[in-house]
Amino acid sequence: MDWITNWLANSAIVQDIITLAKPATFNLYFALISIPLGFPFAMLLALGKNSKNRILSTLSKAYIYAFRGSPLFIQFFMFYSFALSLNRSLWKPWGIDEIVLHPLFLGPLVLVLNTSAYAAEIFYGVMRTVPNGQIEAARAIGMNRWQEFWSVTWPNTIRLAWPAYTNEVVFLFHATALVYFTLPVINDQKDLMNKAGELFEKDYNVFLHFSVAALYFVAISMFIFFTFGLVQKYLSRHIRKEERQKFRFKPNYMR
Amino acid sequence: MIESIIESLVNLLGEDWRAGLEYITNGKHMMWYASIRFTLIAAIAGAAFAVLFGLLGAALKQSAIAPLRWIGSFYVNIVRGVPDVLFFLFFPLAFEQFVEYIFSRTRCTAEEIASNAGSWPPCDAAQWYLEGNDYLILACVSFGIVYGAFAANVIHGAMQAVPHGQLEAAQAYGFTKKQVFWRFKVRQMWTYALPGLSNVWMLLLKATSLLSLLQIADIVLWADRLGAPNYLARAGMVHPDWRWKYYLVLFVFYILMTMLSERVFDWLQRRANRGMVEVN
Amino acid sequence: MKKLLLTMVLAAFATTGFAADKVRFGTEGAYAPWNFMDDNGKLAGFEIELGAELCRRAKLECEFVVNEWDSIIPNLMAGNYDVIMAGMSVTEKRKETVMFSDEYYPADPSRYAAASGDKFDFDNLKGKKIGAQGATVQAGYLEANLKEGNTIKLYEKPDQSVADLAAGNIDLLLADDSFLKPVVDGSGGNIVFVGPGVQIGGGVALGMRPKDTELAGKMNAALAEVKKDGTLDNMIKEFFKKGPFYATEEKSAMTMESLLKKINALEMRVKELEKK
Numbered sequence: 001m002d003w004i005t006n007w008l009a010n011s012a013i014v015q016d017i018i019t020l021a022k023p024a025t026f027n028l029y030f031a032l033i034s035i036p037l038g039f040p041f042a043m044l045l046a047l048g049k050n051s052k053n054r055i056l057s058t059l060s061k062a063y064i065y066a067f068r069g070s071p072l073f074i075q076f077f078m079f080y081s082f083a084l085s086l087n088r089s090l091w092k093p094w095g096i097d098e099i100v101l102h103p104l105f106l107g108p109l110v111l112v113l114n115t116s117a118y119a120a121e122i123f124y125g126v127m128r129t130v131p132n133g134q135i136e137a138a139r140a141i142g143m144n145r146w147q148e149f150w151s152v153t154w155p156n157t158i159r160l161a162w163p164a165y166t167n168e169v170v171f172l173f174h175a176t177a178l179v180y181f182t183l184p185v186i187n188d189q190k191d192l193m194n195k196a197g198e199l200f201e202k203d204y205n206v207f208l209h210f211s212v213a214a215l216y217f218v219a220i221s222m223f224i225f226f227t228f229g230l231v232q233k234y235l236s237r238h239i240r241k242e243e244r245q246k247f248r249f250k251p252n253y254m255r
Numbered sequence: 256m257i258e259s260i261i262e263s264l265v266n267l268l269g270e271d272w273r274a275g276l277e278y279i280t281n282g283k284h285m286m287w288y289a290s291i292r293f294t295l296i297a298a299i300a301g302a303a304f305a306v307l308f309g310l311l312g313a314a315l316k317q318s319a320i321a322p323l324r325w326i327g328s329f330y331v332n333i334v335r336g337v338p339d340v341l342f343f344l345f346f347p348l349a350f351e352q353f354v355e356y357i358f359s360r361t362r363c364t365a366e367e368i369a370s371n372a373g374s375w376p377p378c379d380a381a382q383w384y385l386e387g388n389d390y391l392i393l394a395c396v397s398f399g400i401v402y403g404a405f406a407a408n409v410i411h412g413a414m415q416a417v418p419h420g421q422l423e424a425a426q427a428y429g430f431t432k433k434q435v436f437w438r439f440k441v442r443q444m445w446t447y448a449l450p451g452l453s454n455v456w457m458l459l460l461k462a463t464s465l466l467s468l469l470q471i472a473d474i475v476l477w478a479d480r481l482g483a484p485n486y487l488a489r490a491g492m493v494h495p496d497w498r499w500k501y502y503l504v505l506f507v508f509y510i511l512m513t514m515l516s517e518r519v520f521d522w523l524q525r526r527a528n529r530g531m532v533e534v535n
Numbered sequence: 536m537k538k539l540l541l542t543m544v545l546a547a548f549a550t551t552g553f554a555a556d557k558v559r560f561g562t563e564g565a566y567a568p569w570n571f572m573d574d575n576g577k578l579a580g581f582e583i584e585l586g587a588e589l590c591r592r593a594k595l596e597c598e599f600v601v602n603e604w605d606s607i608i609p610n611l612m613a614g615n616y617d618v619i620m621a622g623m624s625v626t627e628k629r630k631e632t633v634m635f636s637d638e639y640y641p642a643d644p645s646r647y648a649a650a651s652g653d654k655f656d657f658d659n660l661k662g663k664k665i666g667a668q669g670a671t672v673q674a675g676y677l678e679a680n681l682k683e684g685n686t687i688k689l690y691e692k693p694d695q696s697v698a699d700l701a702a703g704n705i706d707l708l709l710a711d712d713s714f715l716k717p718v719v720d721g722s723g724g725n726i727v728f729v730g731p732g733v734q735i736g737g738g739v740a741l742g743m744r745p746k747d748t749e750l751a752g753k754m755n756a757a758l759a760e761v762k763k764d765g766t767l768d769n770m771i772k773e774f775f776k777k778g779p780f781y782a783t784e785e786k787s788a789m790t791m792e793s794l795l796k797k798i799n800a801l802e803m804r805v806k807e808l809e810k811k
Contacts, residue, residue, distance in 0.1 A: 069457075069513035070506050071464035074475070078502035081482070085499050087702040101704055174338035181340070181468065184688060184695075193341065201609055204375035206348040214337040214345075221336055255458060282575030379746065382614045470603060480565070480572050483694035484701060486721030487567040491574030493721050496698040 016212040023195040030176040034111040042119030067117030076182035103183035126161040166228040287477035304399020309406025334404035347393035409451030413444040453520035561616035564601040569622040581774040592757040624736035634745040638738030657730040666705035672736035
């Protein structure tokens with residue numbers, strides 16, 4: 001057993017895995033805050049784009065197009081410098097400047113704005129394929145709009161969109177790597193990319209440090225696929241086994 | 256030429272516009288506009304490399320030899336499994352070290368390597384000096400590898416979608432397996448791959464905003480320089496922090512590029528669909 | 536693929552050949568009035584002019600390359616350029632990796648800048664957000680002395696730190712006096728100097744790789760010339776409105792030397808007396 005403890009103590013990889021554990025929590029934090037906030041916002045946007053109200057649908061369309069059509073990297077820079085320019089006139093008098101300009105707030109905010117556009121496009125695409133017969137049935141039994149949404153559109157959308165939404169969540173997790181390239185680093189609040197870069201500058205061992213950072217990203221992505229796969233199973237529990245959409249563990253990864 | 260354009264615009268809009276027009280056409284702004292070339296080069300060369308790596312990856316993925324298949328799957332899955340920015344930064348650094356390692360095999364003595372243990376490169380003679388353009392080339396290749404993995408998946412799927420009958424017909428005419436692959440599968444699959452490839456192009460286009468991370472003086476870096484507050488008259492116009500305005504311009508610029516790309520791909524798709532049976 | 540790698544390796548060989556021809560100066564290009572990008576999009580500033588003058592005197596062909604501050608030493612070591620000329624003060628820590636020339640600007644006290652109207656108790660700074668540029672002597676000072684009880688914010692670029700100070704995102708900015716002076720002067724009274732100056736680090740000098748002793752010799756010789764004939768003092772006066780610092784150096788150096796000799800002689804005498 002000695003050689004195992006020895007190896008664990010001396011292995012550079014193990015050392016790196018330990019060093020990068022805390023930075024990984026920052027990436028996790030950004031993702032864990034942004035996913036639950038982005039989800040309802042995306043649903044609203046999708047409904048907006050699907051809406052018969054011209055103004056509402058145009059606004060939602062424009063929002064989704066703008067955020068999907070421009071780089072997140074630029075969005076981070078733009079929102080930070082914009083928030084900064086409003087600091088003296090708005091945030092300071094309101095006493096919320098500490099919060100608004102903090103990367104732990106602004107990072108998730110921009111991520112939410114970004115991911116909800118992508119997720120909304122997924123939901124919107126799926127909403128249009130919700131089986132017509134079910135909607136007709138809902139109307140036939142005298143459901144109002146709200147009931148129709150909750151009992152037909154919503155469950156169908158979620159179930160059908162889930163695999164694509166899973167990909168989006170993984171992409172969102174990958175996008176957390178950009179936060180500290182664009183927002184200021186405060187004290188020791190460093191994420192995986194940050195810390196890996198710092199370690200690299202000390203010994204120039206690009207293969208070791210970047211690989212371990214990559215390992216974290218791959219491992220957490222796999223974990224997301226696994227848990228979201230369980231949810232998918234739960235969502236399609238009422239459907240006959242043969243007809244279930246097969247949840248592909250090897251994901252499509254296309255944003 | 257710029258002066259005459261400004262003159263005619265001032266005539267059109269009024270004298271109030273002169274200062275502003277002159278400001279946005281000064282040398283520093285011209286450098287900014289010119290730096291778009293890096294973005295375009297990276298996008299186009301990156302796309303070319305991506306198609307290359309995509310074809311290679313797809314060919315590997317459906318190879319008859321198992322280890323090659325594994326390599327293909329490993330490439331496609333690992334590269335897509337990590338953030339693009341990670342691989343984008345990793346590849347140039349790794350490639351530089353790889354070249355320096357090759358150099359060190361012939362240029363360094365054993366004593367030098369021993370005395371230099373723990374630092375890189377192993378000896379001074381193995382140093383690879385990188386200049387501005389080298390970084391751009393590395394960035395393009397880096398984009399190619401990252402988005403090649405995405406393209407490989409698209410191409411792989413598209414090849415599967417090529418009607419089997421066409422390939423069987425080709426075989427029946429006596430074409431070899433290799434010929435069937437390159438002359439029929441690869442040629443026929445483009446139509447099916449186009450929507451997916453357009454998606455990859457959009458990803459790549461947006462990723463070109465990362466060039467400044469490799470210290471390439473691209474539109475993002477120049478926008479930052481232009482927007483940064485300046486208090487020294489000698490250094491140019493004195494102004495407060497204007498960065499958000501310049502980033503807003505970039506935001507709009509990328510949206511316009513996306514729109515343009517959509518148009519081009521729509522046109523390509525219509526062309527590619529000529530002679531195909533309407534499915535819907 | 537193989538061919539591609541081959542061409543890239545060949546390209547690498549080709550560029551290594553070029554590297555020795557020109558002496559390349561790495562600078563930040565964002566640190567007015569030392570080095571900055573002017574409205575023509577060209578590098579300008581005190582160091583750009585001084586660098587050109589030094590190269591002219593040393594009969595070297597030179598060019599400036601822009602490199603971000605936080606990687607400016609690693610990239611010197613990696614050979615991206617041969618000389619750092621970026622307002623870098625000499626410190627013991629940097630001396631471990633970099634070989635410095637003689638100084639071309641005397642040790643400059645660092646100052647605090649703040650928004651006008653803000654009051655500070657400098658004997659007991661607590662609960663403040665204090666900014667500095669990362670990887671600078673000021674950053675080191677803040678980390679070592681004021682980390683407890685305050686938030687230290689470090690910026691990659693100097694203009695980011697000024698932007699955050701102007702926007703009120705930090706209470707205090709610690710930076711070189713020479714860099715803050717134009718900011719305070721040009722801010723229309725919004726940004727002011729506060730508190731006492733802090734002396735950190737030594738004078739400003741060129742940084743080179745330790746093995747490049749020949750280049751360092753040439754640079755030091757050229758520096759001695761521009762110091763002696765007053766060129767350097769004139770440049771400092773033009774850009775910083777300070778000085779003169781160096782035109783009299785030769786004289787004072789002479790006196791220092793003679794003083795040292797006298798001290799040595801006295802010490803010898805004392806030792807002799809002790810023996811007796």
